[in-house]
Amino acid sequence: MEKILIIGAGGQLGSELTKALADQFGGDSVIATDLQESSQAKFGYCRFEALDVMDSDRLRSLVKKEKITQIYHLAAVLSAVGEKKPLFAWNLNMESLLSILEIAREYKLDKVYWPSSIAVFGSNTPKVNTPQYCVKEPNTIYGISKQAGERWCEYYFNKYGVDVRSLRYPGLIGYKSLPGGGTTDYAVDIYHKALAGETFDCFLEKDTLLPMMYMPDAIKATLDLMNAPREAVKIRSSYNLAAMTFSPEEIYESIKKHIRGFEIEYHPDFRQEIANSWPDSIDDSHARQDWGWKPDFDLDAMTKDILENLPNYKF
Ligand code: AKB
Numbered sequence: 001m002e003k004i005l006i007i008g009a010g011g012q013l014g015s016e017l018t019k020a021l022a023d024q025f026g027g028d029s030v031i032a033t034d035l036q037e038s039s040q041a042k043f044g045y046c047r048f049e050a051l052d053v054m055d056s057d058r059l060r061s062l063v064k065k066e067k068i069t070q071i072y073h074l075a076a077v078l079s080a081v082g083e084k085k086p087l088f089a090w091n092l093n094m095e096s097l098l099s100i101l102e103i104a105r106e107y108k109l110d111k112v113y114w115p116s117s118i119a120v121f122g123s124n125t126p127k128v129n130t131p132q133y134c135v136k137e138p139n140t141i142y143g144i145s146k147q148a149g150e151r152w153c154e155y156y157f158n159k160y161g162v163d164v165r166s167l168r169y170p171g172l173i174g175y176k177s178l179p180g181g182g183t184t185d186y187a188v189d190i191y192h193k194a195l196a197g198e199t200f201d202c203f204l205e206k207d208t209l210l211p212m213m214y215m216p217d218a219i220k221a222t223l224d225l226m227n228a229p230r231e232a233v234k235i236r237s238s239y240n241l242a243a244m245t246f247s248p249e250e251i252y253e254s255i256k257k258h259i260r261g262f263e264i265e266y267h268p269d270f271r272q273e274i275a276n277s278w279p280d281s282i283d284d285s286h287a288r289q290d291w292g293w294k295p296d297f298d299l300d301a302m303t304k305d306i307l308e309n310l311p312n313y314k315f
Pocket of ligand 1: 078079080116117118119142169170171172181182183184185
């Protein structure tokens, strides 16, 4: 029987992935963990433990005691917050991954999941249809930590056979949690402001294109990758993954089709430079070929779904 430990379960991705894993494996097979005790309320359907991922002794003893077979390591400092606290971001993002890879090797875990990001790309990367294999000179500390993390994942797979799998997520947009310190998070916040009847103050220029994905697609991609047979997973650094590309002006126009009086203002800040260093669009043909990836949502379908569901969602 699988026993799954989710680290960072209270975050943007974790809040929704934990539920999907509990639906797949049963609530008794899933332990959600997060730094914040306050996250506990979200997890009525599975067990919750407060855990600081930097406490590797406690992590190790939890894995041993609970006979954990899979770890989903979702805790990270994202791009914008990382630029404010670079050493903190590097230490948390790297040390946590290394301790989990070591634990996976030591306890012979079945699988590990660790998310990478489009932040591994930098200003010297081809911007349009960015290929899987190309120059990667990330400009943010978050991107540097993700790039190094990808190399460590591939290393642990090649050297020790640890079955670690990873996706380079684009900006993820969900309505079940609030923005989490990323550059793409304007595209989460904008829906909250539109529904609250407020003018949206955008920290990026109106024509800044970025690759994005609606959360149900991100959950589907993650489960499909993790459920794929070991031999099908040919890339052990991290897979390029894509769904849609849009600018702030385009998401604004998409929302305005439903909320006519909605207004936006543009006041770009330090996050503009981060966005400028990332791709406009991503070539995800390896994910499509190797394990059958295909997204379901485009911009207008996502907008419709969020505007229908967010007003009734209880945080
Ligand atoms: C961020 O903006 O930092 C993240 C990411 C693209 O990985 N959403």
